[in-house]
Amino acid sequence: MHRIIFVLALSFCLMSCVQSYTVPRATIHLQVLENSNIESVKHALDKFLVKKQFINNGIDEHILSVFTRISNGQNQNQFQIDHIEKIKKTISYKNESLDVRVQSVDFSNLDFKKKHTQYEYSEITISDKPALELNIYNSRPGGFSTEAFDFYSELMTSTEITDTSDIIVIYSPPKTNQKEFYTFKVLNILSLSMWWIGCFLLFALIFMAATKRVIKGSNLANNTKKGLFIIGGVTLFTPFPFPLSMFGIFFLPSLFAVSEIGSDYFWKLQPIIIPSYFFSLLLFFFIARKIFKDG
16 A cells, blocks of 8 residues: 555656646748738738648637626726737637647738837847738747748748738747657656556545445456446546646546547547556456455
8 A cells, every 4th residue: 555655646746747848939921012912911821821731710719708808897908908909810720730820910000010019039120011920830849840840931932922922031930959859758758657647546546445345245246346346447537638738738537528528529639548548447457356356
């Protein structure tokens, strides 16, 4: 028992080792001479991105509703008004396979542009001409991936884009750092493994305490007892991943995922859920053999 307690303590200590990272962006302005040209730039950008398998998610209605709700009332300030206005002018695109997100912001209004482009350390002085700003994010540690750089290069040389606007680089893409990428991956695999072990041991002990006496004291055949214990443990207490933030997850018993039935939760997280079921089955089988010994 003291060994289990030690492993639990070690697991919960190592959980704090999970690494976080920032997602630096590449920013470019598709600059035009007149406000009236912005719509043709938007159309050209949308055509290019759709061709590259990006999905147009439009305006972030959820964030907009949150800020609108917060801003309603007498305490509304200029910052909130400006932020709501920017959300309304921002269109998001996402390519899941590349893990690249593109946000376009309409800066056809020069006063609005000046207000929202007070960037530090930009690679060029921001002009006073209308533009469509593109912020490109690759959600991975260690800068842009090779595939993200390929996409960026295609965007910069696309005739659909260059024929309708001048491309101005505000921030170049962050360079690829494979050492940072693999360091992050190893540390997070270790941390998530400890999360999994800690969750499994804690709730397996609870399950054992709640069911051992009931099942063991029944008149069922020994193999039936083992089967019921394994099925119950795996079904209810297999550690399942739950989002902690945009980049992090934590584990809870599978019974907490009942509310997710019918959603895409199981499909999206199956690379974690399937191995989790496999290891949980092995461990509950091992525990069952120890508890319900033949003879």
